Amino acid sequence: MVTNRIRRHTFAIACAASLAALGTGVLGGATATADSVATGDISAAEADISAAEAAFIEEISVNDATLPGKSTAEMIDAGYETCGRLRAGGSILDEMSAVEHDYGFDRGVLFVSAATTNLCPDFAS
Template sequence: MAINRNSFRTFAIASAATMMTLGAALVGSATATADTSTAEASFVDEISVNNATLPGKSTAEMITAGYVACDHLRAGASVLDEISAVEQNYHFTQGTLFVSAASTNLCPNFAS
C-alpha cells in the first residue's frame, strides 16, 4: 500500500497540533495546581498568624471552609453576612479574619 504524501503530511500536521494542544493543557493544569497550592498555603498561613483557625478543624477542613465562604460570596452573600455565618457555624469570634483571608487568598475575584 503506497502512502499518499498529502495524506501523510495532513496526518503529521494534525498529530503535531494535537500534541501541542495536549502539552499546553498539561502546562496550564500544572500552573493552576501550583497557583491553587500557593493560594491555599497563603490562606492557612494568614489564618494561623492571625489566630483565626477554626476550632477543632484540620487544615484540609479549614481550606474547604474557606472555599465554601468564597462560594457564598460569589453567590451574592454580603461579606458581613458571611462573617456572621462563619462565626455561628464554627462557634468562634474570628470570622472577620477568616473571611478576609479566604477572600484575599482563595477567591480574590469573587466580586467580579
C-alpha cells in the same frame, strides 16, 4: 501594598515548604509544596495544596483565625465555601456572622478576609 503581598506570598511559600519538610502528617500526606506550584514545576491540580491555599492557611494561622477542631483540609474547604456563598450573592457581613456562628469562634472577620484575599481574590478586587 504590592510589596506587602510579595512578602506575604514569599513567607507563605516558605512556610508551606517547611510544613511539607516536617512530614506528611502535617498537610495530609502532601508530597508537593506550594513552592513547586509557584515556580511552575507542577500544576496546582497535581499538588495537594496550592500556593493560594498555603497563603490562606498561613494568614489564618498568624491571625489566630483557624477553625477550632478542624484540619487543614477542612479549613481550606471552609474557605472555598465562604467564597462560594459570597459569589452566590451573600453579603460580607452575613458571611462573617455565619462563619462565627457555624464554627463557634469570634474571628469571622479575619477568616473571611483571608479567604477573599487568598482563595477568591477576584471577589475581593
